[in-house]
Amino acid sequence: MGGDFAPRATVAGALAALADVGAEHSVQLVGQSDVISRELEALLDGEAAGVTDGRARIEIIEAPDVIQMGERPSAAIRSKPKSSMMVGLKLQAEGRSDGFVSAGSTGAQMAASTVVLRLHPGLTRPAIATLFPTSRAPIAVLDSGANVDCSAEELVQFARLGVVYAETVLGRQDPGVGLLSIGEEAEKGNAVVKEAHQLLRAAGLNFIGNVEGRDLPNGACDRGAIDVVICDGFVGNIILKLYEAIGPMISGMLGKALGTDEDSLREALKSLDYNEYGGAPLLGVRGVSIISHGKSSSRAIKNAIRAAIRAVDTGMSDHMGRRLGEAAGASS
Amino acid sequence: MGGDFAPRATVAGALAALADVGAEHSVQLVGQSDVISRELEALLDGEAAGVTDGRARIEIIEAPDVIQMGERPSAAIRSKPKSSMMVGLKLQAEGRSDGFVSAGSTGAQMAASTVVLRLHPGLTRPAIATLFPTSRAPIAVLDSGANVDCSAEELVQFARLGVVYAETVLGRQDPGVGLLSIGEEAEKGNAVVKEAHQLLRAAGLNFIGNVEGRDLPNGACDRGAIDVVICDGFVGNIILKLYEAIGPMISGMLGKALGTDEDSLREALKSLDYNEYGGAPLLGVRGVSIISHGKSSSRAIKNAIRAAIRAVDTGMSDHMGRRLGEAAGASS
Numbered sequence: 318m319g320g321d322f323a324p325r326a327t328v329a330g331a332l333a334a335l336a337d338v339g340a341e342h343s344v345q346l347v348g349q350s351d352v353i354s355r356e357l358e359a360l361l362d363g364e365a366a367g368v369t370d371g372r373a374r375i376e377i378i379e380a381p382d383v384i385q386m387g388e389r390p391s392a393a394i395r396s397k398p399k400s401s402m403m404v405g406l407k408l409q410a411e412g413r414s415d416g417f418v419s420a421g422s423t424g425a426q427m428a429a430s431t432v433v434l435r436l437h438p439g440l441t442r443p444a445i446a447t448l449f450p451t452s453r454a455p456i457a458v459l460d461s462g463a464n465v466d467c468s469a470e471e472l473v474q475f476a477r478l479g480v481v482y483a484e485t486v487l488g489r490q491d492p493g494v495g496l497l498s499i500g501e502e503a504e505k506g507n508a509v510v511k512e513a514h515q516l517l518r519a520a521g522l523n524f525i526g527n528v529e530g531r532d533l534p535n536g537a538c539d540r541g542a543i544d545v546v547i548c549d550g551f552v553g554n555i556i557l558k559l560y561e562a563i564g565p566m567i568s569g570m571l572g573k574a575l576g577t578d579e580d581s582l583r584e585a586l587k588s589l590d591y592n593e594y595g596g597a598p599l600l601g602v603r604g605v606s607i608i609s610h611g612k613s614s615s616r617a618i619k620n621a622i623r624a625a626i627r628a629v630d631t632g633m634s635d636h637m638g639r640r641l642g643e644a645a646g647a648s649s
Numbered sequence: 650m651g652g653d654f655a656p657r658a659t660v661a662g663a664l665a666a667l668a669d670v671g672a673e674h675s676v677q678l679v680g681q682s683d684v685i686s687r688e689l690e691a692l693l694d695g696e697a698a699g700v701t702d703g704r705a706r707i708e709i710i711e712a713p714d715v716i717q718m719g720e721r722p723s724a725a726i727r728s729k730p731k732s733s734m735m736v737g738l739k740l741q742a743e744g745r746s747d748g749f750v751s752a753g754s755t756g757a758q759m760a761a762s763t764v765v766l767r768l769h770p771g772l773t774r775p776a777i778a779t780l781f782p783t784s785r786a787p788i789a790v791l792d793s794g795a796n797v798d799c800s801a802e803e804l805v806q807f808a809r810l811g812v813v814y815a816e817t818v819l820g821r822q823d824p825g826v827g828l829l830s831i832g833e834e835a836e837k838g839n840a841v842v843k844e845a846h847q848l849l850r851a852a853g854l855n856f857i858g859n860v861e862g863r864d865l866p867n868g869a870c871d872r873g874a875i876d877v878v879i880c881d882g883f884v885g886n887i888i889l890k891l892y893e894a895i896g897p898m899i900s901g902m903l904g905k906a907l908g909t910d911e912d913s914l915r916e917a918l919k920s921l922d923y924n925e926y927g928g929a930p931l932l933g934v935r936g937v938s939i940i941s942h943g944k945s946s947s948r949a950i951k952n953a954i955r956a957a958i959r960a961v962d963t964g965m966s967d968h969m970g971r972r973l974g975e976a977a978g979a980s981s
Contacts, residue, residue, distance in 0.1 A: 451898070452898050452901055452902070462831060465831065465838065465839040465840075466839045466840055497887060498883075498887075499794060499797065499882070499883055499886040499887060499890075506797065506883065507797040507798045507881075507883045508797075508798055510883075529886075529887070529890050530886070530887040530888060530889065530890030530891030530892075530893075530894065531890040531891065531893060531894035532894075533891055533894070534891070534894045534895050534897070534898035535894065535898070549839075550831070551830075551831055551838065551839045551842075551884075552883075552884055552887060554831040554862070555829060555830075555831060555861070555862040555884060555888065556862060556887065556888060556891055557862065558831075558861050558862030558863040559862030559863065559865055559866070559888055559891065559892070560862075560891070560895070561862075561863060562862065562863035562864075562865070562866040562867065563866050563892070563895050563899075564899065565866070566783070566784050566866035566867070567895075567896065567899050567918065567921070569784055570784070570917060570918060570920070570921075571903065571914075571917050571918070574916070574917030574918075575909060575913060575914075575917050577907065577909070581907060582903075582907075584906070585902060585903050585906035585907050586899065586902060586903070586906075588902070589899070589902075
């Protein structure tokens with residue numbers, strides 16, 4: 318029920334995902350079942366469904382409540398236990414599903430995921446990992462909006478989560494971790510970042526040091542490739558939204574200056590489009606919770622479902638729990 | 650003497666500026682006079698000087714010491730009173746020049762400008778204002794690197810400085826001030842930003858509220874055009890370097906995908922090139938101190954000198970002092 322183009326884009330995205338992935342996968346659509354049924358039937362009757370066995374691989378789960386974008390997350394999840402958010406996540410806690418995807422309120426999804434799925438031991442907060450396209454491979458930036466004021470210890474937790482995400486879901490070996498700052502020297506940065514730099518040096522990770530804003534589009538700095546970038550959610554959210562908006566601005570400038578048509582530009586800059594990535598995992602929870610952009614198209618939803626499947630298939634959450642346990646053991 | 654391509658780019662930039670501006674303007678080149686003389690003579694003898702009365706409008710001022718990029722700013726300005734930085738700024742304090750431009754160490758320039766020119770009453774720190782190109786007019790972002798950890802009161806000071814800069818140098822009427830945050834609602838942001846939001850509402854400025862990363866490339870948000878964006882220097886420096894690096898990344902992607910040649914792309918994206926803006930004023934000091942990019946080309950130096958002239962001609966610093974005095978009067 319969440320997202321600017323729900324439920325149409327969500328249902329269409331689910332069908333598109335089913336058409337793309339193996340027949341062993343199925344989707345539960347959680348929300349107001351009469352609304353969802355209507356959308357689903359219309360799409361299945363149409364030409365665009367793309368999947369022939371849609372009815373067999375889709376289950377509709379009733380959840381009468383809808384959390385609105387303006388509601389305070391903690392209050393909303395308490396007062397609306399029958400929201401699609403809470404009902405959908407409980408399916409996973411009960412073992413009836415493997416992953417959860419939503420384009421609804423990010424704050425509510427974080428709060429509900431933390432309450433229903435719970436965090437791995439030793440964590441104080443979950444973090445959102447967003448993929449930033451670069452001239453090389455995409456890099457994972459976390460936290461990109463879950464936590465505004467973070468301690469140095471929390472930044473180190475994010476680094477541990479990001480490394481396992483990069484290894485499992487992104488398939489990177491010994492991922493390089495950069496700490497976002499304003500100079501490569503250890504003494505550059507604000508107070509929290511300077512402290513985090515020292516902690517990260519002793520964290521047993523492939524810490525490549527501070528990275529700067531200019532290193533992000535390159536996906537690398539002088540000291541090597543960057544797979545994971547660590548920052549607090551205030552900085553992460555600002556740069557994420559900036560990054561998303563620059564592609565369209567530049568397309569506009571080029572369209573005007575060079576007369577290149579919009580479609581060619583969009584195709585050439587496809588890797589900058591968040592619809593390609595579809596969703597950002599909420600890392601740290603025991604399970605899989607993928608946060609999709611509020612403006613998600615059906616293509617974004619499809620890609621978010623694929624991201625969920627990848628996280629499940631690679632055992633991301635279990636790996637994370639194990640690695641956090643090892644880190645806790647090493648430091649005690 | 651400062652900057653990656655000094656003294657050649659600096660001297661060439663000074664000559665290019667003289668060719669561009671009225672004959673009433675002259676330039677003092679401050680540094681090791683033998684090195685500067687050699688560069689100057691070579692350029693004036695060559696074809697590229699662009700100005701015929703160069704010798705008459707250029708004065709060389711001896712300053713034997715050079716502050717290196719790695720030096721601690723406060724120590725460097727104390728131990729090297731005869732550096733080009735200190736000598737050049739003292740010319741202004743002594744009334745022998747009107748503005749100062751450097752591509753040397755930003756930290757040293759800030760420290761030296763604060764010590765030599767001093768701050769307007771009521772200020773605790775100077776701030777660097779950088780112009781960000783947008784699909785409309787450029788916006789001034791401050792602070793973009795002078796101050797990493799800022800109080801809410803300091804963010805309000807930056808807003809006052811930015812407004813006068815936008816009015817005088819950029820020629821904006823009743824400039825719109827946005828506070829960079831992660832959502833437009835007053836309660837979104839980190840602790841300092843939430844406090845600054847409340848203070849800005851009562852500051853007597855055209856405060857348009859919080860703006861997000863995505864609003865920057867548009868130069869506007871739902872609530873109107875943005876002229877000035879306020880953030881601490883940690884966030885400001887990260888987004889500045891990110892912004893600078895994205896243009897080249899996208900050019901590279903388009904060059905590959907569309908086969909558009911590099912020169913056409915560079916020309917089309919010229920407004921994203923920091924060499925076009927040349928320099929960022931250090932606001933809050935009593936006088937004019939323009940900070941140029943360390944990688945400044947002669948074109949960047951030329952544009953930085955033009956920026957200094959504009960700041961002098963519009964009486965920017967005096968306006969700032971008056972406005973800060975009025976604000977202090979209104980609140981006491």
